[in-house]
Amino acid sequence: MQIHYLSEKNSILNHFLAEIREVNIHKDAMRFRRNIERIGEIIAYEISKDLEYKTIEIQTPLGIKKTTQIADSVVLCSILRAGLSMHLGFLNYFDQAENGFISAYRYHPNNDDYFEIKVEYQAIADINNKCVLLIDPMLATGQSIVAVYNRLMERGTPKNLHIAVTIAAPEGIAYLEKHLPENCHLWIGALDEKLNEHSYIVPGLGDAGDLAYGIKL
Numbered sequence: 001m002q003i004h005y006l007s008e009k010n011s012i013l014n015h016f017l018a019e020i021r022e023v024n025i026h027k028d029a030m031r032f033r034r035n036i037e038r039i040g041e042i043i044a045y046e047i048s049k050d051l052e053y054k055t056i057e058i059q060t061p062l063g064i065k066k067t068t069q070i071a072d073s074v075v076l077c078s079i080l081r082a083g084l085s086m087h088l089g090f091l092n093y094f095d096q097a098e099n100g101f102i103s104a105y106r107y108h109p110n111n112d113d114y115f116e117i118k119v120e121y122q123a124i125a126d127i128n129n130k131c132v133l134l135i136d137p138m139l140a141t142g143q144s145i146v147a148v149y150n151r152l153m154e155r156g157t158p159k160n161l162h163i164a165v166t167i168a169a170p171e172g173i174a175y176l177e178k179h180l181p182e183n184c185h186l187w188i189g190a191l192d193e194k195l196n197e198h199s200y201i202v203p204g205l206g207d208a209g210d211l212a213y214g215i216k217l
Contacts, residue, residue, distance in 0.1 A: 001177050006046055007190045013042045017190050020166070021205045032211045033085040036137060036166065040089020043164045043187050044133075048093065050162070050185065051131060072131040072159065077124065079104050079136040079148055082209035086135050086166065094133070098125035102151060104144040113198055117147040128156035137208040139168035139188070140201050142175030149180060161185070166208070167192055169201045 007014050016035045019025050026032045054071040057064050077100035078087035091097065102122045106115040132152065136145055145163060152158075163176070166189040176186060192201050200207075210216065 001180060001182060001184045001186055003173065003186045003188065004046065005188050005191060006043065007188075011042075013039065013189060016042075017166070020211075021203070026205060026211055029212060029214070036085040036208070036212065037089040037092070039166050039189055040086035040135070040164070041092055042089075043086075043166075043189060044090045044093040047133060047162050047164065047185075047187055073129075074098070075100060075125050075127050075130045075132045075158070077102065077127075077132055077134050077148075077152065079134075079144060080121065081213055082137050082207075083135045085212050086137050086164070090133060090135060090164070097133075098130075100124035100127070100152075102148050104148050106144075115199070117143045119147050119151050122151060124152065124155050126156060127152060127158045129159045132158040132161050134161060134163045136163075137166040138201060138204070139163075139165040139172040139176070140195060141169075141199050142172035142179070145172075145176060146179045162187060165189065167201055167204060169193075169195045171195050 007017060016038050020032055020035045052071045053068040055066060056069055057066050074094045074097040076087060076090050076094060076097045078084060080101055080103040100123060102119060104117055104119050107118045108115045134145065139145065162185045164187045168188045168191055192204055194202050196202050
């Protein structure tokens, strides 16, 4: 797996990452959603550098200009519900992309820290021979992304796969490296220290879905 750490060099990305973590800022749900959307835009731009392009000629008011445009057919696929704001950021840049949505959540059968990943609702575009961008803000254990990946593979075979996350834990990265193909790309906004005993990212930011859309029952 090829891993891209995007916050190693200072940029406006680090500013937005700081705001989504800051407890006195991220309680503003609208601002939190907008910052996640902005982070999505930045990661989308970085991923765009790795796509395939073709040369074209376009007519301007004063002449002909040779330039390039994306040759890949792009499919954006987000994990509900936390991925929605980040998905919008990607869609702002890949505005001709097809879209897919899959729900994945932690199911605690014993009401303790043990959980299973449940994948239920899905609305997925055709992914065969297309560039799939799988979007999820938080990479904690990695189990949700692997479960969604396995569900996607039941629907077809993409040309390539890019996974985009805002914040990741080392344990989740290791899990993806073990269970996903070597030719996958993983794009990470920020790498955090570890998971706690409840499998949440530390220092992290809390529950991205709750911060964006309200506390779930």
